[in-house]
Amino acid sequence: MKRIGVFICHCGINIAGTVDIEKLTSQIKEYPNVVHVENYKYMCSSPGQQLINQQIMDKNLDAVVVAACSPSLHENTFRTSVQRVEMNPYNCEIANIREQCSWVHDDKQIATDKAAKIIKSMVEKTVLDEPLMPITVPVNRKALVIGGGVAGMQAALNIANNGYEVILVERESSIGGHMAMLSETFPTLDCSQCILTPKMVEVDQHPNITLITYSEVVEVSGFVGNFKVKIKQKAKYVDWEKCNGCGDCITECPINTPSEFEQQLGERHAIYRPFPQAVPNKVIVDMDECIQCMVCQVFCPTDAIDFNQKDSIVEQEVGAIVLATGYQLYSLKNLPEYGGGEIEDVIDGLAFERLLSASGPTQGVVKRPSDGKIPQDVVFIQCAGSRDPENHMPYCSRICCMYTAKHAMLYKHRVHQGRAYIFYMDIRSGGKDYEEFVQRVMEEERVVYLRGKVSRLYEEDGKVVVCGTDTLTRRNVEIKADLVVTATPIRPIEDIDQLSKLFKISINQNGFLTEAHPKLRPVESLTSGIYLAGCAQAPRDIPDTVAQASGAASMVCALFSSDQLYHDPIIAGVDEDLCSGCGICVGVCPYSARTLNREKGIVEVNEVLCEACGACSAACPSGAAQQRNFTDIQLKNMVKAILG
Amino acid sequence: MxxxxxxxxxxxxxxxxxxxxxxxxxxxxxxxxxxxxxxxxxxxxxxxxxxxxxxxxxxxxxxxxxxxxxxxxxxxxxxxxxxxxxxxxxxxxxxxxxxxxxxPGLANLYSREDLFDTYYNKLPSNDNPRKILPLTETETDKGTITLPEIHRxxxxxxxxxxxxxxxxxxxxxxxxxxxxxxxxxENNLPPLGSVLAPEKSLCDTCPRKDSKPDKILIKKINRISLTEIPPDKCFLAEGVICMGPATRSGCGERCINANMPCRGCFGPTSAVEDQGAKFLSALTSIIDSEDEQEIKAILDSVIDPTGLFYMYSLASSVKRKYQDFK
Incomplete structure (x- = not known):
């Protein structure tokens, strides 16, 4: 028989206010296997912990049940504490009589009875608890960062500066991401490229960072500390070992095609780099456009053009992964009410950034796409698809209020006589110096803020007629605009589903990667060793992105700080005497922790991969898959204790 | 002597x-x-x-x-x-x-009255115009005759x-x-309460186990009577419900060798209390769909789930009477 001690916490009046502690103590005293019951005002305090440890020694206890608050708060406290008197931490259990009992009841009688049942059921669990030892695994101290935007770069730099190797994979040929496309950043109006390019160069030149651009991760296996990834390097048709970035090939290429980087407002050639400051400063060939006239080959001084290049796969082993895959804008095609992308002078925010950018297609002169005229009336539409659960995206994209204010300000700086109108639902300017910035735009720049939505717009006589409502004056408004700029929602990247499957990270209903805990673990995913940064997780601005990326990097560094990892031993094992190798659990395991060993005729578990979700235990038709210290018998006994 | x-x-x-x-x-x-x-x-x-x-x-x-x-x-x-x-x-x-x-335990799906009514009145082969049902005591001119009571x-x-x-x-x-x-x-018995058969479930000895894919996932449930299963293929992997994974081995794979899936007559392993519930839990775990509607459609295609999953074990299941299922 196990000798179990039960320690009941008053938690001040948090528990004692609703639960009759003395009565509870006497009720538990008689319960089988319980050899000692004691209560104390604050069990989690130092004297409280000492009291438990003293009794473990005096009464020679095998296990303890602490009846207190939620295990998510103090399980660790007590488990660490009992180790000081050499009790296995897994022989210490928490009976939650606060959140699940005293806090949610008023009736003292009922609450006391319920607390007794909760404690008894925990005693039943404890009776069959086994002492467990943490599982140890070696750590490969090399990180993989996916996405070369500001989030990925920041994470990579932080990890690299801590002395660890980093592989940075970017799907485009240059790092920089969306931030490289921006003109100036709110609220300080720093030139975006001016603050970003030094970082890009630092990434490129950092001895600890291996940059693999124009590539994508196609396969991931392994587990925290020991991931194996396959990276597909897309054919560039240029030998980057030889390419010196002189750009002679670009100048000579006869093909012109709309530039993705310029949001189709400018052109690029078939052989190109996305923008002049590209890092690495190398060119690639767009085979869809290339006519293979070989002019580039003729003009290349280093003989780098190689039309025989093929996609190749490189394999890497890393210990941690940061996902910083960024975002895309919701396409105007999805907004038929705003022209569905058919009206040339209706553009999205990113396109307007390019029109404002000194290095953009118009060298920073605001010219409208249709005829290149300088627009005199510009309408900005906020929430163009955001906060619209019926038709579009239900969420707030967080940055649009600020960038629209910035757009209007920058437009007024460029076109002094111009008139800027902003349709908005509310102004959300929560951020350091953000509200002051918006006030400045309203008051000093004389931008007209109209609270209301635009119902529709159409082209007429070279203008875009915008029909909306100003709900403050309760009047319908019609503006004949030269240019309309929409703040369309921030969406996860197109293939987020594949990414989520590849890395086994869940996504929310809007497609954003899900963090382990919305408040307390915002940069971790639920798969240990995989971290999140930037807009892949949720829409956010640059300061937040950089902060989150640094957070993710510091998690990676913490992981790398020891050469061994400890994995919680509460995993779902296999009873080899029962397992018939039916294999049903193998397909059920979301962490690929289970494999069928055909030779032995049983399923084997990779203990490090197991996250103890219990899916296999539910699925196992023979009862061979049992979660340690949460076995079917334990759960059944617990239920019996509650019902009985 | x-x-x-x-x-x-x-x-x-x-x-x-x-x-x-x-x-x-x-x-x-x-x-x-x-x-x-x-x-x-x-x-x-x-x-x-x-x-x-x-x-x-x-x-x-x-x-x-x-x-x-x-x-x-x-x-x-x-x-x-x-x-x-x-x-x-x-x-x-x-x-x-x-x-x-x-x-016989499947009778627990019905009330005793329903069973009597069907058996003595409704069956087409019956001719019982006076609707006589069995009674524990019947008076006759030769005295009282009795029948044992049929339990509920x-x-x-x-x-x-x-x-x-x-x-x-x-x-x-x-x-x-x-x-x-x-x-x-020989007085060489295992602990009291043991089932005198091997511990592992039927897949352990199944002659078809090598045909099993690495992951069993099914998109469609096939009925054995309407499906041609190659004699060496795992039934479950072919979408045919086979209770083998949830059933103790030792039967000599008689059904499997006759190209019939396991129906579960050996009952669950010692670690499982409710064979039908356990199999249901296993089956729902291997449905290859994320779509709620599709999953429902697949599971709805199981004809007579209680009769299938609890063919032999309904009376000893956690819920012994069908009335409790409702």
Whole structure:
């Protein structure tokens, strides 16, 4: 028989206010296997912990049940504490009589009875608890960062500066991401490229960072500390070992095609780099456009053009992964009410950034796409698809209020006589110096803020007629605009589903990667060793992105700080005497922790991969898959204790 | 005759059963002669002329072992089971019906009134214009005649008496019967309450196990009667419901070898309490869809799920009566 001690916490009046502690103590005293019951005002305090440890020694206890608050708060406290008197931490259990009992009841009688049942059921669990030892695994101290935007770069730099190797994979040929496309950043109006390019160069030149651009991760296996990834390097048709970035090939290429980087407002050639400051400063060939006239080959001084290049796969082993895959804008095609992308002078925010950018297609002169005229009336539409659960995206994209204010300000700086109108639902300017910035735009720049939505717009006589409502004056408004700029929602990247499957990270209903805990673990995913940064997780601005990326990097560094990892031993094992190798659990395991060993005729578990979700235990038709210290018998006994 | 007295006394009895378990004893063929050499059969209504009185005459515990097959659904069966328990040192539940309730246990899906009504009134072969139903007592001009009461619930043997061992199967295969008798004779028995069959489930010994894919995921549930399954392919992987993963092995894969999926007659392993629920849990885990509607459609295509998953074990399941399922 196990000798179990039960320690009941008053938690001040948090528990004692609703639960009759003395009565509870006497009720538990008689319960089988319980050899000692004691209560104390604050069990989690130092004297409280000492009291438990003293009794473990005096009464020679095998296990303890602490009846207190939620295990998510103090399980660790007590488990660490009992180790000081050499009790296995897994022989210490928490009976939650606060959140699940005293806090949610008023009736003292009922609450006391319920607390007794909760404690008894925990005693039943404890009776069959086994002492467990943490599982140890070696750590490969090399990180993989996916996405070369500001989030990925920041994470990579932080990890690299801590002395660890980093592989940075970017799907485009240059790092920089969306931030490289921006003109100036709110609220300080720093030139975006001016603050970003030094970082890009630092990434490129950092001895600890291996940059693999124009590539994508196609396969991931392994587990925290020991991931194996396959990276597909897309054919560039240029030998980057030889390419010196002189750009002679670009100048000579006869093909012109709309530039993705310029949001189709400018052109690029078939052989190109996305923008002049590209890092690495190398060119690639767009085979869809290339006519293979070989002019580039003729003009290349280093003989780098190689039309025989093929996609190749490189394999890497890393210990941690940061996902910083960024975002895309919701396409105007999805907004038929705003022209569905058919009206040339209706553009999205990113396109307007390019029109404002000194290095953009118009060298920073605001010219409208249709005829290149300088627009005199510009309408900005906020929430163009955001906060619209019926038709579009239900969420707030967080940055649009600020960038629209910035757009209007920058437009007024460029076109002094111009008139800027902003349709908005509310102004959300929560951020350091953000509200002051918006006030400045309203008051000093004389931008007209109209609270209301635009119902529709159409082209007429070279203008875009915008029909909306100003709900403050309760009047319908019609503006004949030269240019309309929409703040369309921030969406996860197109293939987020594949990414989520590849890395086994869940996504929310809007497609954003899900963090382990919305408040307390915002940069971790639920798969240990995989971290999140930037807009892949949720829409956010640059300061937040950089902060989150640094957070993710510091998690990676913490992981790398020891050469061994400890994995919680509460995993779902296999009873080899029962397992018939039916294999049903193998397909059920979301962490690929289970494999069928055909030779032995049983399923084997990779203990490090197991996250103890219990899916296999539910699925196992023979009862061979049992979660340690949460076995079917334990759960059944617990239920019996509650019902009985 | 003194030698005869030293032989252990053995009783066989049948309750609600089809007679297949009796056949299984006869199936021992010439081996039965060896068995009869070593034991003294003192009660076996199907084969020999013994009366209840004969059993009553034995002192308590005088019979070494009673093998009782069939489920318990009448007062008479209950009475005999209790009597044999009293007179026997060991009671072995013999066959699926005694072990788990078996197919008669499916009667628990209906009320006794419904069963009577169907059986005595509605069946097309019946001619019962006066709607006479069985009664426990009937007055006739020659006096009162009685019938044992039919219970409202069909029960497994261990729901009415203590059972020491279980010989599973519909019917138990001869080798397991011989092993059990051997073990009893040699007093080489596992802990009380054990099922006298291997611990692992049927996949362990299934001749088709090599055809199993690395991950079993199914998109469509196929009925065996409408599907052509190659004789070497895992049924479940082909979408045919096979209870094998949730069923104890030891049957000799008789159904599998006849190209029929396992129906679960050996019951669950020792770690599982409710075979049907466990299999259902396993099946729902391998449905290859993320779409709620699609999952529902796939699962709805299982015809008679209770009859399929609980074919042999309904009476001994956690929810013994269908009324509770509703």
């Amino acid at each position: 003194s030698e005869q007295k030293l032989k252990p006394k053995v009783a066989f009895y049948w309750c609600a059963s089809c007679g297949g378990c009796e056949e299984a004893v006869v199936d021992l063929a010439e081996d039965i002669l060896d068995v009869v050499e070593k034991i003294d059969i003192v009660f076996w209504p199907v084969a020999m002329d013994f009366k209840k009185q004969d059993v009553e005459n034995y002192s308590n515990g005088e019979i070494a072992v009673s093998f009782i097959n069939g489920a318990i659904r009448t007062e008479e069966q209950l009475e005999m089971a209790r009597l044999l328990r009293k007179k026997s040192q060991l009671v072995v539940a013999f066959g699926s019906c005694s072990h788990l309730g078996g197919i 619930t069909v029960k497994a043997l261990n729901q009415v008496i203590n059972v020491d061992y279980y010989l599973p199967g519909c019917a138990p295969p001869p080798d397991l019967i011989l092993n059990a008798i051997q073990a009893i004779l």
